[in-house]
Amino acid sequence: xxxxxxxxxxxxxDDINTDYIISGRYKFKIQDPYELAKxxxxxLDPEFYSKIKKGDFIVAGRNFGCGSSREQAPMAIKxxxxxxxxxxxxxxxxxxxxxxxxxxxxxxxxDNINDGDELELDLDAGKLKNKTKDFEVAVNPFPQTMxxxxxxxxLVEHFKKHGGFKL
Amino acid sequence: xxxxxxxxxxxxxxxxxxxxxxxLDFMIGQDGTSGVAIDVFxxxxxxxxxxxxxxxxxxxxxxxxxxxxxxAIHKKIRDFSKTQGINLFDIGCGVCHQIAPETGFVxxxxxxxxxxxxxxxxxxxxxxxxxxxxxxxxxGMISGKLWFKLPETIKFEVSGKWPKGVYSKDLILKIIGDxxxxxxxxxxxxxxxxxxxALSVDARFTISNxxxxxxxxxxxxxxxxxxxxxxxxxxxxxFSPVESDKDAKFAKTVHIDVSGLSPQIAKPHTVxxxxxxxxxxxxxxxxxxxxxxxxxxxxDLEIAASVLKGKKISxxxxxxxxxxxxxxxxxxxxxxxxxxxxxxxxxxVTPGCGPCVGTHNGVPSDGEKVLSTANRNFKGRMGNNKAxxxxxxxxxxxxxxxEGKITDPRKYI
Numbered sequence: 001x002x003x004x005x006x007x008x009x010x011x012x013x014d015d016i017n018t019d020y021i022i023s024g025r026y027k028f029k030i031q032d033p034y035e036l037a038k039x040x041x042x043x044l045d046p047e048f049y050s051k052i053k054k055g056d057f058i059v060a061g062r063n064f065g066c067g068s069s070r071e072q073a074p075m076a077i078k079x080x081x082x083x084x085x086x087x088x089x090x091x092x093x094x095x096x097x098x099x100x101x102x103x104x105x106x107x108x109x110x111d112n113i114n115d116g117d118e119l120e121l122d123l124d125a126g127k128l129k130n131k132t133k134d135f136e137v138a139v140n141p142f143p144q145t146m147x148x149x150x151x152x153x154x155l156v157e158h159f160k161k162h163g164g165f166k167l
Numbered sequence: 168x169x170x171x172x173x174x175x176x177x178x179x180x181x182x183x184x185x186x187x188x189x190x191l192d193f194m195i196g197q198d199g200t201s202g203v204a205i206d207v208f209x210x211x212x213x214x215x216x217x218x219x220x221x222x223x224x225x226x227x228x229x230x231x232x233x234x235x236x237x238x239a240i241h242k243k244i245r246d247f248s249k250t251q252g253i254n255l256f257d258i259g260c261g262v263c264h265q266i267a268p269e270t271g272f273v274x275x276x277x278x279x280x281x282x283x284x285x286x287x288x289x290x291x292x293x294x295x296x297x298x299x300x301x302x303x304x305x306x307g308m309i310s311g312k313l314w315f316k317l318p319e320t321i322k323f324e325v326s327g328k329w330p331k332g333v334y335s336k337d338l339i340l341k342i343i344g345d346x347x348x349x350x351x352x353x354x355x356x357x358x359x360x361x362x363x364x365a366l367s368v369d370a371r372f373t374i375s376n377x378x379x380x381x382x383x384x385x386x387x388x389x390x391x392x393x394x395x396x397x398x399x400x401x402x403x404x405x406f407s408p409v410e411s412d413k414d415a416k417f418a419k420t421v422h423i424d425v426s427g428l429s430p431q432i433a434k435p436h437t438v439x440x441x442x443x444x445x446x447x448x449x450x451x452x453x454x455x456x457x458x459x460x461x462x463x464x465x466x467d468l469e470i471a472a473s474v475l476k477g478k479k480i481s482x483x484x485x486x487x488x489x490x491x492x493x494x495x496x497x498x499x500x501x502x503x504x505x506x507x508x509x510x511x512x513x514x515x516v517t518p519g520c521g522p523c524v525g526t527h528n529g530v531p532s533d534g535e536k537v538l539s540t541a542n543r544n545f546k547g548r549m550g551n552n553k554a555x556x557x558x559x560x561x562x563x564x565x566x567x568x569x570e571g572k573i574t575d576p577r578k579y580i
Contacts, residue, residue: 029236063349071300097300159211
């Protein structure tokens with residue numbers, strides 16, 4: 001799978017928590033994921049949603065998605081049109097939630113990626129290309145469990161296909 | 168301990184790094200996550216839950232409902248619970264992480280999931296319990312199973328004598344400050360040593376509750392006599408406690424002595440931004456909050472009442488108290504704790520999460536500073552991203568609302 005888009009990176013890069021991704025103010029009020037997506041990362045950058053073009057990547061530093069277990073966080077990212085999140089590391093509940101929703105997460109060094117850089121992510125070849133800066137980094141393959149979930153399109157589709165866990 | 172519990176529940180002799188599919192003893196959801204879980208349950212074409220007696224949904228995060236959006240979610244939860252026959256704890260019962268152990272649903276050696284990040288709380292009574300999302304909860308409700316990657320373990324060996332006015336909250340804040348918000352990501356934490364053994368079960372819950380704030384998957388303690396007595400008091404179930412082997416391998420062991428520990432404060436806007444109280448003393452606050460799954464238990468309210476007895480809260484400050492459960496609230500009324508806190512000027516809200524999650528019950532104003540006993544101080548957490556949240560122990564909050572500024576509780580103990 002080849003994903004293309006621009007990097008969307010906020011000024012704060014480390015420890016971006018799920019309250020930042022989608023505030024508790026909205027997660028209780030709004031059930032429509034497309035409406036929820038309009039508030040993605042709002043407390044870090046009120047313009048964040050309006051800058052996203054379909055297929056873009058969120059790029060961050062360490063411990064992205066720390067904090068609560070709210071699935072509205074990956075949901076808001078996915079329905080905002082983001083194709084993958086690229087960060088130095090992820091918090092574990094968020095990590096599970098993303099693969100369950102079929103949203104790929106890439107762990108790699110992100111210091112050399114700036115907001116607006118044009119990126120190309122080749123999931124099959126395990127390569128992330130920064131076209132703006134003209135460099136390429138190798139991306140570790142996903143563990144088999146995660147790959148199966150992504151191939152099936154998330155845990156809902158996996159359950160519909162197999163009637164239970166077949167990982 | 169993690170390897171033992173996950174092996175027992177998956178029928179494999181599994182080791183750290185392996186992925187297993189394991190049988191769940193119990194699972195919980197709350198009103199912020201269960202609405203989505205029910206939608207996913209339906210999308211997965213779920214018909215009946217695998218075992219209604221092993222599932223509980225607790226309406227605690229935004230309860231009673233402050234608006235029609237939340238009311239719709241609550242209705243969805245009530246309807247689903249009734250149709251499926253699962254345990255429902257409606258408004259005012261309390262916080263999910265008090266309800267699950269207090270009702271006797273979970274106990275030593277169990278494997279438990281919860282669609283709430285602070286599900287790690289029950290590690291204090293020897294439960295491998297961990298937070299997951301709504302889709303995982305839906306999968307668990309249908310199949311009774313979930314996949315787990317066995318974590319490595321980081322051990323905290325805690326020794327020393329507890330100084331007066333210093334509590335388990337101060338210890339866990341100190342640990343998180345030292346190790347960082349991602350210091351234990353993907354790992355299980357184990358807390359052991361004489362200073363842990365000296366704590367009540369109530370005080371131990373506070374530590375395990377905050378394991379997630381350093382990224383940990385679980386915050387386990389062994390089951391000692393206090394654990395077994397506590398569990399017997401609350402549950403009729405038979406449990407199988409686990410203990411780490413003498414030669415168990417840990418990714419890291421951290422030694423801490425509490426003897427010289429000061430009360431600790433986490434400053435805005437991350438939980439690992441921790442200082443001893445001496446560094447922030449005197450900072451004016453406008454609101455104090457005592458409660459939550461971290462510090463809303465009877466012992467916490469007792470400590471607060473002992474500080475507030477015969478005193479008045481500063482006229483520049485408010486105090487909001489949310490008992491962690493209805494039972495705790497009733498007990499606190501019987502013991503005169505409620506009277507003492509209210510005489511001092513404190514306000515009680517419905518047992519549950521209170522203002523912690525930012526949906527109701529005390530949203531701070533722009534520029535205001537809140538000192539809270541909760542577990543998170545993220546920007547915007549309490550519903551206003553222009554307010555600042557500081558975290559401390561119930562004693563620190565009680566002492567601080569008397570003076571209207573961050574105050575060392577040791578002079579009131």
